Amino acid sequence: MRSERSTPIRVAHLSPWGVGRFARWLVGPSLMWLAGCGEQPTTPKSSPPGTTTAKTSPRLTADSEGRLPVLGRMPEFVGTASDGKAFSSLELDGFTWIACFVPNAPVAAGQVGRLAQLSATLERLPERREVRLVCIREEARPSVPRIPIALGSLWQSVSVSDEPLRRLREQVLASPSAGDAAHSQGGAATMTMVLVDAAGRVRGRNYDLTNEGIETLTHDVGQTFDERKSVPPEAVNPTWLAERQAAQLSAARDYGVFHDFGFVDRRIESGIRFRNKIVDDAGKHYEAGHYDHGNGLAIADVDLDGREDLYFVNQVGGNELWRNLGEGRFENVTARARVSLADRIGVAASFADIDNDGDPDLYVTTVRGGNALFENDGTGRFSDISESSQTNYAGHSSGAVFFDFDRDGKLDLFVANVGRYTTDEQKLVTMEPLRGEPQGSYMYYDGVKDAFAGHLKPERAEQNRLYRNLGGNVFEDVTQAMGLVDESWCGDASPLDRNSDGWPDLYLVNMQGQDEYYENDRGERFIRRSREVFPRTPWGSMCVKSFDYDNDGDFDLFITDMHSDMSEPVGPDREKLKSDMKFPESFLKTEGNSIFGNAFFRNDGDGNMNEVSDELGAENYWPWGFSTGDINGDGFEDVFITASMNLPFRYGVNSLLLNDHGRRFLDSEFVLGVEPRRGGRTAIPWYEIDCATVDAGHLDCEGRGGRVVVWAALGSRSSVIFDLDLDGDLDIVTNDFNSEPLVLVSDLAERRPKLQYLKVRLEGTSSNRQGLGAVIRVKAGDRTWTKAHDGKSGYLSQSAQLLYFGLDEASQVDTLEVRWPSGKTQTVAGPIEANTLVIVREEP
Amino acid sequence: MTGDALHWRICDPGPDRKLGTDDDLNLSPPLHLPSNIQARIILHSRDYIYTFELPEQHLKEIAVPEQTYVMEFNSGRPRVAAFRGDQFCGYSHHALSGNMVVEKWPDYRRWQREARRTGR
Numbered sequence: 001m002r003s004e005r006s007t008p009i010r011v012a013h014l015s016p017w018g019v020g021r022f023a024r025w026l027v028g029p030s031l032m033w034l035a036g037c038g039e040q041p042t043t044p045k046s047s048p049p050g051t052t053t054a055k056t057s058p059r060l061t062a063d064s065e066g067r068l069p070v071l072g073r074m075p076e077f078v079g080t081a082s083d084g085k086a087f088s089s090l091e092l093d094g095f096t097w098i099a100c101f102v103p104n105a106p107v108a109a110g111q112v113g114r115l116a117q118l119s120a121t122l123e124r125l126p127e128r129r130e131v132r133l134v135c136i137r138e139e140a141r142p143s144v145p146r147i148p149i150a151l152g153s154l155w156q157s158v159s160v161s162d163e164p165l166r167r168l169r170e171q172v173l174a175s176p177s178a179g180d181a182a183h184s185q186g187g188a189a190t191m192t193m194v195l196v197d198a199a200g201r202v203r204g205r206n207y208d209l210t211n212e213g214i215e216t217l218t219h220d221v222g223q224t225f226d227e228r229k230s231v232p233p234e235a236v237n238p239t240w241l242a243e244r245q246a247a248q249l250s251a252a253r254d255y256g257v258f259h260d261f262g263f264v265d266r267r268i269e270s271g272i273r274f275r276n277k278i279v280d281d282a283g284k285h286y287e288a289g290h291y292d293h294g295n296g297l298a299i300a301d302v303d304l305d306g307r308e309d310l311y312f313v314n315q316v317g318g319n320e321l322w323r324n325l326g327e328g329r330f331e332n333v334t335a336r337a338r339v340s341l342a343d344r345i346g347v348a349a350s351f352a353d354i355d356n357d358g359d360p361d362l363y364v365t366t367v368r369g370g371n372a373l374f375e376n377d378g379t380g381r382f383s384d385i386s387e388s389s390q391t392n393y394a395g396h397s398s399g400a401v402f403f404d405f406d407r408d409g410k411l412d413l414f415v416a417n418v419g420r421y422t423t424d425e426q427k428l429v430t431m432e433p434l435r436g437e438p439q440g441s442y443m444y445y446d447g448v449k450d451a452f453a454g455h456l457k458p459e460r461a462e463q464n465r466l467y468r469n470l471g472g473n474v475f476e477d478v479t480q481a482m483g484l485v486d487e488s489w490c491g492d493a494s495p496l497d498r499n500s501d502g503w504p505d506l507y508l509v510n511m512q513g514q515d516e517y518y519e520n521d522r523g524e525r526f527i528r529r530s531r532e533v534f535p536r537t538p539w540g541s542m543c544v545k546s547f548d549y550d551n552d553g554d555f556d557l558f559i560t561d562m563h564s565d566m567s568e569p570v571g572p573d574r575e576k577l578k579s580d581m582k583f584p585e586s587f588l589k590t591e592g593n594s595i596f597g598n599a600f601f602r603n604d605g606d607g608n609m610n611e612v613s614d615e616l617g618a619e620n621y622w623p624w625g626f627s628t629g630d631i632n633g634d635g636f637e638d639v640f641i642t643a644s645m646n647l648p649f650r651y652g653v654n655s656l657l658l659n660d661h662g663r664r665f666l667d668s669e670f671v672l673g674v675e676p677r678r679g680g681r682t683a684i685p686w687y688e689i690d691c692a693t694v695d696a697g698h699l700d701c702e703g704r705g706g707r708v709v710v711w712a713a714l715g716s717r718s719s720v721i722f723d724l725d726l727d728g729d730l731d732i733v734t735n736d737f738n739s740e741p742l743v744l745v746s747d748l749a750e751r752r753p754k755l756q757y758l759k760v761r762l763e764g765t766s767s768n769r770q771g772l773g774a775v776i777r778v779k780a781g782d783r784t785w786t787k788a789h790d791g792k793s794g795y796l797s798q799s800a801q802l803l804y805f806g807l808d809e810a811s812q813v814d815t816l817e818v819r820w821p822s823g824k825t826q827t828v829a830g831p832i833e834a835n836t837l838v839i840v841r842e843e844p
Numbered sequence: 845m846t847g848d849a850l851h852w853r854i855c856d857p858g859p860d861r862k863l864g865t866d867d868d869l870n871l872s873p874p875l876h877l878p879s880n881i882q883a884r885i886i887l888h889s890r891d892y893i894y895t896f897e898l899p900e901q902h903l904k905e906i907a908v909p910e911q912t913y914v915m916e917f918n919s920g921r922p923r924v925a926a927f928r929g930d931q932f933c934g935y936s937h938h939a940l941s942g943n944m945v946v947e948k949w950p951d952y953r954r955w956q957r958e959a960r961r962t963g964r
Contacts, residue, residue: 449891450893450908566933583904584913586906586913648935699935
């Protein structure tokens with residue numbers, strides 16, 4: 001009847017806190033046994049009346065430290081929950097949970113009562129919100145126990161079909177027939193328990209529902225939490241989250257914008273199994289550096305089937321291309337597409353049609369592994385043309401931007417390079433064992449210990465690169481020739497035509513200092529006009545995009561500032577305020593000309609940019625990148641900002657800012673279901689260390705012994721907004737750092753009466769085929785919407801995606817005007833019915 | 845003061861009041877200063893970026909490898925005041941915070957002699 005994990009009770013090695021907590025769990029006669037001596041009884045205890053003891057399975061022995069062993073991975077399974085909805089074991093990620101295997105036979109009397117006893121015991125745990133009890137039963141056997149719903153909020157019943165359940169039992173239970181055995185011998189069967197930790201590892205099995213079994217199981221549950229160290233402690237279950245949610249929901253009653261809809265994270269249902277993986281510098285051997293800036297993701301219809309596909313960039317283990325199958329489902333086609341780059345530390349991705357053949361090609365940046373350019377053959381299979389294209393720069397690259405700076409009809413390329421933040425020493429990535437993933441031999445360059453002093457050390461500067469597209473898939477480095485010599489710590493850039501002369505200018509974000517702005521002089525050179533046009537910019541800029549937030553026909557500019565939030569701890573009550581900057585000027589080096597937080601530059605129509613971020617409510621905490629889109633279909637562009645730093649900082653919410661008719665932005669992430677995250681998670685297991693042996697000197701071993709699982713806050717880095725399931729509304733997908741993405745599917749199409757929109761795809765002829773650089777104006781009645789087709793889909797990302805115009809109440813469009821990069825202006829006469837895709841081909 | 849492996853090492857100039865001479869004292873915190881002088885704390889680092897802060901004086905400075913930063917202030921009256929230190933954008937490290945002991949010259953000299961004798 002004893003579990004397969006260790007000697008049953010190990011009071012001697014528990015911490016005082018652990019002993020106290022364990023004492024509170026004790027039930028029945030065991031209390032005396034434990035309180036008396038703390039030693040294991042020499043003879044088995046008899047089971048209480050009504051309990052049938054099943055034949056026990058062989059058990060492993062605990063290690064010398066008395067730790068719970070790791071018995072393997074809990075296999076993924078799917079089934080049907082008691083409410084009839086589909087269920088996947090992935091929903092239990094981040095929870096310590098107990099799998100209760102219900103036998104295919106009448107259960108012994110009192111078993112359900114014992115289960116209720118277990119549930120009640122778990123409900124009393126301090127960590128009860130992080131525990132689940134899941135009873136798994138065979139789908140085709142309605143006669144097996146009907147478990148009352150009154151088992152508490154932690155409990156869930158899941159039906160799994162016969163064969164998958166049999167395999168699951170075989171893989172998980174040392175004796176798959178445990179429980180059934182007694183029945184086969186003429187007695188009643190018992191339920192058998194398996195303990196799974198928050199990292200998805202089986203930590204104990206074959207517990208039964210006797211008093212002693214329940215004691216042992218609850219003790220072991222506690223031990224999984226004893227192993228946990230949250231860095232910082234408030235990363236797990238932050239107390240302010242519920243208060244923030246309540247306050248926002250209350251405030252939303254006065255919102256004057258449509259918000260009666262929401263998002264649900266449907267990653268599990270989507271089939272997407274990508275997980276972002278990181279180097280040890282951002283995890284187990286944390287050192288403040290630029291690896292923690294994460295990765296981008298980009299979308300494009302790579303196989304031209306009418307559905308936009310997803311390309312996730314990974315730091316470790318290879319990037320992944322997920323083909324959109326429709327109806328919100330995706331499949332991994334990375335191997336077929338040949339775009340993994342598993343031998344490199346990835347950073348960013350950009351899709352663009354470099355050869356004007358009508359399909360999206362792909363550029364990927366890396367950390368010193370060589371950037372890669374892939375040519376698409378039109379079916380979603382790619383060829384690596386990095387070397388022949390002369391774009392295979394190897395350095396500390398970051399964002400990449402395609403734009404046609406010389407307007408010759410071929411897309412050119414700007415590559416942002418951060419600066420030298422690594423040494424020449426290569427190290428092995430060791431972060432994977434906790435997740436049970438194959439341990440690859442991935443190497444990375446160790447970061448310098450003072451990475452964020454890079455802007456103070458000119459010798460570490462790394463020039464950004466500008467490549468001119470010569471045609472024939474060959475590029476030429478024209479950085480010097482075009483005067484775009486810039487050595488700021490640049491992570492990304494955005495094209496924009498600030499002065500409306502038809503030539504795309506370039507705004508470069510500087511993550512440690514002042515941003516730079518280069519004006520395009522008729523495609524012949526770039527002229528630096530940074531301080532002249534933008535006297536003050538954010539000090540720690542991460543992401544930039546221009547869009548017309550107030551529908552006045554000109555383009556405004558939004559910039560997120562991450563590094564300014566580093567100067568001191570920012571409490572949850574200060575997130576909407578600018579940073580109270582504590583870095584000395586000797587470090588800032590911007591002569592007082594910095595904004596310490598996000599900046600929103602409103603264009604006055606004459607190209608003058610006035611900073612109005614606080615007036616608009618555009619501030620947030622620890623932002624990375626953002627994406628824009630008309631989330632609620634009211635004709636105003638909304639903003640989704642990824643946020644949160646992960647280890648070793650507290651959790652930060654992703655921000656969803658609804659645009660209140662161009663007057664201000666309304667915090668709506670809780671209102672629209674983006675927060676809290678699925679399952680209420682704010683932190684996950686980050687890495688594991690063994691403080692008794694190899695990791696004894698690790699920082700996280702201070703005051704700890706044995707196995708320590710370090711948890712850290714979740715956080716997103718980049719995002720895309722697009723109509724993932726082709727239902728007419730805009731969905732959001734993120735690339736999170738060291739975890740799975742969010743696949744936030746909107747139900748706006750079902751909830752908003754008469755959702756009306758227009759999708760536009762451009763086909764340039766004289767201009768580049770993709771139409772990047774075009775300006776599109778859509779008119780309906782007295783309303784006009786203006787968008788620049790810049791491809792900027794988010795931080796570290798550029799996508800080949802459709803343009804989406806929310807039309808609010810307009811059921812048709814009167815005219816659609818395109819100003820092409822070639823200089824031509826083309827008007828498509830209406831009426832154009834709403835909810836259609838318009839393909840505009842450039843007239844000769 | 846030099847940040848080194850998440851601790852501060854303090855180099856006191858010794859009786860000759862000059863750094864880089866034979867009578868310098870290499871010590872650990874607390875930081876001792878004579879009262880009512882114009883103090884100059886020269887900040888270095890051997891590895892990470894560190895921050896050094898005197899909350900009482902509303903002063904904060906950084907220490908960066910291969911670079912020198914200086915914090916200047918009047919040490920004021922005899923007292924014990926806290927200083928705060930941290931690793932830039934990293935974990936909190938209690939060992940990087942400590943006390944600044946400001947004392948009258950005779951006491952300071954006495955402390956120097958004792959420090960030379962004991963190495964602490």
